[in-house]
Amino acid sequence: MAERPEKPAFQARARCKSVLSGVIFLLTLGPIALKTYSTIKTYSLLLDSSSMSRRSYRQNCALARANDVIGDRWTQLLIRDLLIAPRRFNELQASLKGIGANLLSSRLKELEGAGLVEHGTPASGKHRYALTARGRAIEPALLALIRWGLVYGPDNQPGDHHHDDWDLLALKALFQPDRMAGEGVTVQFTDHEFSGWMAIADGVVTIGLGEAEEPDVCVATTIKNLFTGPGEPSGYLQAGDPETLRNFMHSFAVRV
Amino acid sequence: MAERPEKPAFQARARCKSVLSGVIFLLTLGPIALKTYSTIKTYSLLLDSSSMSRRSYRQNCALARANDVIGDRWTQLLIRDLLIAPRRFNELQASLKGIGANLLSSRLKELEGAGLVEHGTPASGKHRYALTARGRAIEPALLALIRWGLVYGPDNQPGDHHHDDWDLLALKALFQPDRMAGEGVTVQFTDHEFSGWMAIADGVVTIGLGEAEEPDVCVATTIKNLFTGPGEPSGYLQAGDPETLRNFMHSFAVRV
DNA sequence: CAGTATCCTCGAGGATACTG
DNA sequence: CAGTATCCTCGAGGATACTG
Numbered sequence: 001m002a003e004r005p006e007k008p009a010f011q012a013r014a015r016c017k018s019v020l021s022g023v024i025f026l027l028t029l030g031p032i033a034l035k036t037y038s039t040i041k042t043y044s045l046l047l048d049s050s051s052m053s054r055r056s057y058r059q060n061c062a063l064a065r066a067n068d069v070i071g072d073r074w075t076q077l078l079i080r081d082l083l084i085a086p087r088r089f090n091e092l093q094a095s096l097k098g099i100g101a102n103l104l105s106s107r108l109k110e111l112e113g114a115g116l117v118e119h120g121t122p123a124s125g126k127h128r129y130a131l132t133a134r135g136r137a138i139e140p141a142l143l144a145l146i147r148w149g150l151v152y153g154p155d156n157q158p159g160d161h162h163h164d165d166w167d168l169l170a171l172k173a174l175f176q177p178d179r180m181a182g183e184g185v186t187v188q189f190t191d192h193e194f195s196g197w198m199a200i201a202d203g204v205v206t207i208g209l210g211e212a213e214e215p216d217v218c219v220a221t222t223i224k225n226l227f228t229g230p231g232e233p234s235g236y237l238q239a240g241d242p243e244t245l246r247n248f249m250h251s252f253a254v255r256v
Numbered sequence: 257m258a259e260r261p262e263k264p265a266f267q268a269r270a271r272c273k274s275v276l277s278g279v280i281f282l283l284t285l286g287p288i289a290l291k292t293y294s295t296i297k298t299y300s301l302l303l304d305s306s307s308m309s310r311r312s313y314r315q316n317c318a319l320a321r322a323n324d325v326i327g328d329r330w331t332q333l334l335i336r337d338l339l340i341a342p343r344r345f346n347e348l349q350a351s352l353k354g355i356g357a358n359l360l361s362s363r364l365k366e367l368e369g370a371g372l373v374e375h376g377t378p379a380s381g382k383h384r385y386a387l388t389a390r391g392r393a394i395e396p397a398l399l400a401l402i403r404w405g406l407v408y409g410p411d412n413q414p415g416d417h418h419h420d421d422w423d424l425l426a427l428k429a430l431f432q433p434d435r436m437a438g439e440g441v442t443v444q445f446t447d448h449e450f451s452g453w454m455a456i457a458d459g460v461v462t463i464g465l466g467e468a469e470e471p472d473v474c475v476a477t478t479i480k481n482l483f484t485g486p487g488e489p490s491g492y493l494q495a496g497d498p499e500t501l502r503n504f505m506h507s508f509a510v511r512v
Numbered sequence: 513c514a515g516t517a518t519c520c521t522c523g524a525g526g527a528t529a530c531t532g
Numbered sequence: 533c534a535g536t537a538t539c540c541t542c543g544a545g546g547a548t549a550c551t552g
Contacts, residue, residue, distance in 0.1 A: 003293055013496075021302075027313050029295075036493075037547090055543090055544095056410075057333065057354075057417075058353075058354075058413070058415070058416050058417055059333070059353070059416055059417045059418070059422075060400075060412045060413075060416040060417065060418040060422075061333075061336070061405075061419075061420075061426070062403075062404075062405030062406040062409055062421040062426050062429070063332060063333065063336050063398060063401055063402050063405055064333055064405075065405045065409035065410050065411075065412070066402070066404055066405030066409050067332060067333070067399045067401075068410055069405075069409060069410060070408070071329070071332075073311075073327070073544075073545080074545095075319055076319060076323060076327070077258040077313065077315070077317075077319065077323070080317070080319050088513080089513080089514050089515065090513065090514070090515090097314075097315070098313070098314075099545085099546090100545060100546050100547070101514090101515070101516080101517075101547095101548095102515095102518090102545080102546085102547095103517095103518080103545050103546075105514090105515065105516075106545090112454040114410075127513080127514065127515095129517080132472070134408045137404060137408055138404050140403075140404075140410075141397060141400035141401045141403070141404050142319060143400075144396050144397035144399075144400045145319055145322045145323075145395075145397045146318040146319050146322070146395050147318075147397070148318075148322055148393060148394050148396075149317075149318030149319055149320075149321045149325075150318040151393070152390045152393055152394075153321035153322050153324070153325060154321050154325060154370075155321075156316045156321070157314070157316075159314070160314045160315055160316040161313075161314055161315045161316065162315070162316040162317075163317075166315075166316075169319075170317070170318050173318070198455030212536080217536095227548085239500055246480075311523090311524095327526080328524090329524080330525095344533080344534080345533080345534050345535065346533065346534070346535090354526085355525085355526085356525060356526050356527070356528095356537080357527095357528095357534090358525080358526085358527095358535090358536075358537080358538090359524080359525055359526075360535095361534090361535065361536075362525090368552070383533080383534070
């Protein structure tokens with residue numbers, strides 16, 4: 001910062017109005033980037049108004065700026081849960097074991113202020129938090145972190161908290177279109193305490209909690225147990241073809 | 257954490273020996289994952305011995321575990337700098353404006369303990385920190401975060417700290433193989449205070465600081481200025497073909 | 513249920529001085 | 533230059549009680 005010592009008092013206010021090199025940079029790079037310009041503008045207004053992290057790295061670097069938004073403790077895990085389904089406050093608090101109500105409340109407000117989360121809208125539902133397009137756009141990055149964590153991260157420890165729905169996202173992270181045989185498939189997982197589904201269509205994976213509309217395959221177990229448990233996968237079949245299930249399971253691997 | 261009050265004293269030790277569902281999960285998913293097993297084992301030993309984050313989320317979720325390793329403040333930015341080049345302690349401290357010497361030292365030790373960074377080895381060089389294979393493996397995730405940050409992150413602010421080498425990584429994040437025309441190209445950037453290069457070969461991008469071996473194109477400006485500055489890009493050409501430069505610049509865009 | 517308000521602790525992390 | 537050692541602050545974030 002020493003290279004710009006003039007006008008230090010004005011600096012804080014100057015941050016609200018500046019023209020932004022990040023944007024300009026993208027604008028020169030093609031029509032895809034152009035599309036996002038108006039969104040970015042809205043965003044910067046939201047951010048500047050109140051919730052700009054009081055601990056910004058102040059680095060002109062996209063990674064640092066991403067971390068200014070989603071780098072705080074719990075934030076990525078919160079987004080993870082919302083990537084799986086819209087949630088109520090108490091559902092989130094139960095899932096993020098150890099987070100305080102006040103901290104959860106404050107994280108949600110920050111993400112709302114940054115335009116990643118919305119709340120109580122027709123789209124999200126009353127008393128439900130859901131990701132906006134901007135929030136969902138972070139999914140590829142989180143899936144990449146999940147892949148790294150699966151292969152290189154520390155080991156799971158006995159006693160660690162676990163939710164079966166997290167495995168929906170982990171499985172999505174491992175999907176490889178080129179390993180996919182067949183057109184598409186919808187698989188329903190139903191276990192004692194878990195119900196969720198994954199649909200693959202046109203090489204795109206969709207996941208959700210509860211019951212799928214028209215599942216091709218239904219298995220009576222969790223994702224984890226299906227892939228790593230003792231018995232034959234087909235032993236869990238409740239409906240559908242063993243071959244279809246095998247093809248489905250074969251579509252996932254670690255991309256290294 | 258209240259759900260497991262029994263044997264609290266034993267828990268810390270029990271964490272060292274467990275068989276790990278994350279690993280088993282991957283093992284069932286194919287030969288690629290199998291390859292990494294021995295690495296993972298080594299890693300867990302390193303981690304358990306000392307530097308397991310005292311603030312683990314304790315969630316059996318790959319994203320949470322990734323965050324246990326690289327979720328601390330400064331850690332991702334440190335890895336970013338090492339993705340660009342091996343660095344000395346003081347270089348890192350100068351780049352990560354605002355980090356204290358003690359904190360930098362402690363972050364480096366944590367990453368070394370976790371097997372992402374090595375130091376003073378023949379590969380890294382004396383008094384130089386470099387990424388291990390495990391550390392480099394996080395690059396795709398950081399590039400995805402960079403893409404998000406470029407499009408959806410907060411705006412750059414006047415007075416923000418900046419290094420031109422960061423743009424090497426940002427540019428790499430925007431590379432799109434299918435937009436590439438021609439076989440491959442090496443571009444040298446040389447400016448007042450910056451010297452670095454990018455090579456594209458077989459759809460793979462390599463970057464580095466200093467002078468490239470055999471650049472096809474040399475421009476006398478920074479990446480940022482080349483893409484977003486006023487003048488015609490070809491105006492910065494010192495060596496090489498304007499057409500080659502144009503093709504190079506056209507290979508980058510935001511993947512949305 | 514969906515939060516807000518208050519209080520308090522402790523440790524991240526910043527500043528500084530010092531050493532090999 | 534490459535760190536280590538010490539001290540100190542302040543704010544993240546945990547606990548708890550309370551409200552609409």
